[in-house]
Amino acid sequence: MKMSAITVKDLTKKFGDFTAVNNLSFDIEKGEVFGLLGPNGAGKSTTMAMLSTMLKPSSGQAWVNGYDILRNEDEVRKSIGIVFQDPSLDEELTAYENMDFHARLYRIPKNERQKKITELLKLVELDEKKDNLVKTYSGGMRRRLEIARGLLHEPKVLFLDEPTLGLDPQTRNHLWDYIHRLNQEKGITIILTTHYMEEADKLCHRIAIIDKGQIIALDTSEKLKNDIGGDIITIVSSEKDNLYSVVESLPGINNIEVHDSSITIGLHNAEKHVAQIVNMASESGVPIDSISIHKPTLEDVFLHFTGRTIREEEATGKEQMRMMQRSRK
Amino acid sequence: MDIVYTLWLRSVKRYTRSKSRMVGSLGMPVFLLLVLGFGLNSVVAIPGMEQGYIGFIIPGIISMSVLFTSVFAGIQIIWDKQFGFLKETLVAPVSRLEIMLGQTFGGATTALIQGLMIFVLSLLIGLEISSIPGFLIAIVFMMLIGISFTAFGIAIASRMEDMHGFQLIMNFVIFPIFGLSGALFPIESLPGWVRYLTLLDPLTYGVEGIRYGLLGSSHIDPAICFVILSGFTILMVGFGSYLFRKISI
Ligand SMILES: Nc1ncnc2c1ncn2[C@@H]1O[C@H](COP(=O)(O)OP(=O)(O)OP(=O)(O)O)[C@@H](O)[C@H]1O
Numbered sequence: 001m002k003m004s005a006i007t008v009k010d011l012t013k014k015f016g017d018f019t020a021v022n023n024l025s026f027d028i029e030k031g032e033v034f035g036l037l038g039p040n041g042a043g044k045s046t047t048m049a050m051l052s053t054m055l056k057p058s059s060g061q062a063w064v065n066g067y068d069i070l071r072n073e074d075e076v077r078k079s080i081g082i083v084f085q086d087p088s089l090d091e092e093l094t095a096y097e098n099m100d101f102h103a104r105l106y107r108i109p110k111n112e113r114q115k116k117i118t119e120l121l122k123l124v125e126l127d128e129k130k131d132n133l134v135k136t137y138s139g140g141m142r143r144r145l146e147i148a149r150g151l152l153h154e155p156k157v158l159f160l161d162e163p164t165l166g167l168d169p170q171t172r173n174h175l176w177d178y179i180h181r182l183n184q185e186k187g188i189t190i191i192l193t194t195h196y197m198e199e200a201d202k203l204c205h206r207i208a209i210i211d212k213g214q215i216i217a218l219d220t221s222e223k224l225k226n227d228i229g230g231d232i233i234t235i236v237s238s239e240k241d242n243l244y245s246v247v248e249s250l251p252g253i254n255n256i257e258v259h260d261s262s263i264t265i266g267l268h269n270a271e272k273h274v275a276q277i278v279n280m281a282s283e284s285g286v287p288i289d290s291i292s293i294h295k296p297t298l299e300d301v302f303l304h305f306t307g308r309t310i311r312e313e314e315a316t317g318k319e320q321m322r323m324m325q326r327s328r329k
Numbered sequence: 330m331d332i333v334y335t336l337w338l339r340s341v342k343r344y345t346r347s348k349s350r351m352v353g354s355l356g357m358p359v360f361l362l363l364v365l366g367f368g369l370n371s372v373v374a375i376p377g378m379e380q381g382y383i384g385f386i387i388p389g390i391i392s393m394s395v396l397f398t399s400v401f402a403g404i405q406i407i408w409d410k411q412f413g414f415l416k417e418t419l420v421a422p423v424s425r426l427e428i429m430l431g432q433t434f435g436g437a438t439t440a441l442i443q444g445l446m447i448f449v450l451s452l453l454i455g456l457e458i459s460s461i462p463g464f465l466i467a468i469v470f471m472m473l474i475g476i477s478f479t480a481f482g483i484a485i486a487s488r489m490e491d492m493h494g495f496q497l498i499m500n501f502v503i504f505p506i507f508g509l510s511g512a513l514f515p516i517e518s519l520p521g522w523v524r525y526l527t528l529l530d531p532l533t534y535g536v537e538g539i540r541y542g543l544l545g546s547s548h549i550d551p552a553i554c555f556v557i558l559s560g561f562t563i564l565m566v567g568f569g570s571y572l573f574r575k576i577s578i
Pocket residue numbers: 015020038039040041042043044045046047085195318
């Protein structure tokens with residue numbers, strides 16, 4: 001028996017020759033909100049599927065709430081609540097009936113069932129529409145219902161796979177508040193996946209950045225950002241290689257990276273160096289299209305570790321598909 | 330048992346809610362009953378059948394209705410797969426056998442209701458049942474057909490990715506099962522080799538059982554029908570739960 005909420009050791013999943021999850025190891029403490037941040041296809045959902053016993057790992061081990069995911073499936077299932085990335089409600093039933101089905105499935109005693117369902121539907125503000133068929137619900141309402149349902153049997157660990165994908169900013173904020181409160185008030189351990197930097201930043205105590213099935217960085221958002229070296233200056237230039245050799249000599253630079261269309265420079269007190277950089281560039285006759293300074297974000301952390309930006313445009317495409325799927329009926 | 334009931338309740342709720350499906354799936358059987366029944370009633374004479382050809386095919390049409398409804402109810406698991414609801418059930422701390430049994434009984438119940446609707450319609454057009462115990466016997470046979478073929482549908486659905494294969498199954502499995510069952514013609518009148526096929530068709534025993542129950546006479550001994558159909562039902566439930574256990578999403 002381990003004391004952590006989740007322990008993952010060398011977890012690997014292969015689909016044929018393709019390795020979707022590659023030797024993942026991490027530890028989640030009780031009461032922690034832990035984020036898996038990564039682009040499409042990084043292996044986040046596959047990891048969640050293995051931890052929730054829906055998929056057998058190819059190799060490696062994991063424990064959830066102290067139970068082995070391979071040997072103690074039933075105990076693991078009792079310990080967790082899960083909100084899948086894709087919709088998983090019965091649209092032909094009402095919200096209340098969906099909740100009731102879940103309550104019975106998790107053997108919640110009859111005398112508690114109704115009270116708990118009402119309580120949770122109130123929490124996600126669906127109480128008034130509880131007798132409407134789910135097919136008449138909006139995407140945000142469905143998501144809230146799924147979260148309420150995942151909490152019904154009072155899980156020790158809550159899995160949220162892209163909980164706010166495809167929601168408008170307002171609903172998203174709303175959900176963030178719920179998730180935060182759940183963790184604060186009930187002490188539920190939460191593992192969530194996302195490719196929204198802001199979401200990871202706002203909710204998670206610690207974040208694992210995952211790309212191509214591997215963890216490339218794992219720490220608090222604060223530390224991850226500090227580790228890439230102070231502020232960030234992004235310069236767009238048509239002669240970025242020349243620019244690189246010009247600014248390379250600048251004192252106080254922590255790191256400098258050349259990307260597809262820009263150069264990023266990590267250094268402290270960036271404001272003070274901008275003028276100097278511009279001067280150096282014009283003296284050497286290197287054109288500068290634009291220059292900007294910002295405090296590092298998780299996006300920069302991702303860029304730093306992978307050399308790519310997290311591809312949000314793909315995410316948008318996928319969101320649209322998801323929304324289409326939801327409104328298909 | 331609670332879990333089985335939970336799944337059963339959901340199936341029945343969904344069924345009673347979709348009135349259009351309920352009425353829609355009556356269309357074909359009622360059509361056959363009226364067209365074949367009244368159309369051929371004066372032309373076809375079946376020996377020993379007091380209620381004429383129409384009386385003869387009523388049990389067949391009831392079986393057909395139960396058969397189609399139950400196979401369809403089983404195959405609906407594919408919808409659950411596609412719309413994601415299946416994950417909700419599979420991730421719960423319950424055994425797959427319980428889920429499968431709940432689905433099976435749910436499907437069988439809807440099929441039974443569908444069969445009873447045809448039965449009521451038949452009373453309206455003049456069917457006279459032989460006795461109340463006979464009616465109960467007919468119900469038992471309807472239930473057996475319902476359970477076995479819902480389980481069969483679940484077995485198929487467990488191996489299918491989407492509804493594309495559905496037509497194939499309907500045309501090459503379900504229609505032959507119906508056509509060969511002696512629902513529309515007496516087994517005796519068939520040439521030898523077709524008769525063997527008929528006797529291999531599990532639905533034959535369902536049709537004959539219902540026929541015995543409703544009309545008081547049948548070609549095959551109802552006790553034999555019961556034993557064979559029960560055996561088939563157990564086989565199908567076993568087969569269905571075996572495949573459902575290995576379902577992947
Ligand atoms: N059943 C499967 N068979 C084959 N490949 C799979 C299967 N499931 C997932 N994959 C592959 O594994 C990789 C990881 O998929 P996964 O769904 O875990 O990504 P993700 O990080 O959740 O991405 P997203 O942000 O798009 O949800 C993908 O390349 C995907 O194509």
